[in-house]
Amino acid sequence: MLSKTIESALNKQIRIEAESSQIYLAMAVWAEVKGLEGVANFMYDQSDEERDHMLKLVKFVNERGGHAHISDLSAPNVTFNSFQEMFEKLLEHETFVSASINELVHITLQEKDYATHNFLQWYVSEQIEEEAMARTILDKINMIGDDKGGLYLFDRDIQQLTVVSSAAINPAAE
Numbered sequence: 001m002l003s004k005t006i007e008s009a010l011n012k013q014i015r016i017e018a019e020s021s022q023i024y025l026a027m028a029v030w031a032e033v034k035g036l037e038g039v040a041n042f043m044y045d046q047s048d049e050e051r052d053h054m055l056k057l058v059k060f061v062n063e064r065g066g067h068a069h070i071s072d073l074s075a076p077n078v079t080f081n082s083f084q085e086m087f088e089k090l091l092e093h094e095t096f097v098s099a100s101i102n103e104l105v106h107i108t109l110q111e112k113d114y115a116t117h118n119f120l121q122w123y124v125s126e127q128i129e130e131e132a133m134a135r136t137i138l139d140k141i142n143m144i145g146d147d148k149g150g151l152y153l154f155d156r157d158i159q160q161l162t163v164v165s166s167a168a169i170n171p172a173a174e
């Protein structure tokens, strides 16, 4: 059985994961409209993954005798000045999510809820991967700068990145 403190902390994270999904969906749409199909597909995949993160939390809360709260969401940014800015926002957001997961883990220790603590370890590892990926992408984008040819190649290469990352993150698909 979840304590009220843990239940409300998990519900807060449910909202953050749902908002993450919307943020990346808006980025996917923006990239698609700008003609970068590889980047768009990468962002659509990220959006789906965030929805999975949210659902995993929803099911956990309900299974442990709580009630998952499906709330309203803040509207995401829908336009960006550049791809560089968009990927900066991606890294910024993942860093924010990592901090939120860390805080959640901290609360489970305070509350001596070791089952939830154990459950959250998956999210801790996931955030390490997602931050690393966002940093790798941003480094590449910073190298490319305004070079159109570079961006064209990057759009093609990011599709490979998507394949590698989803295989690594989702071992069930093997």
Ligand SMILES: [Fe+2]
Pocket (backbone or CB within 6 Å): 017, 020, 049, 050, 053, 097
């Ligand atoms: Fe997430």
Ligand SMILES: [Fe+2]
Pocket (backbone or CB within 6 Å): 020, 050, 094, 097, 130
């Ligand atoms: Fe994420």
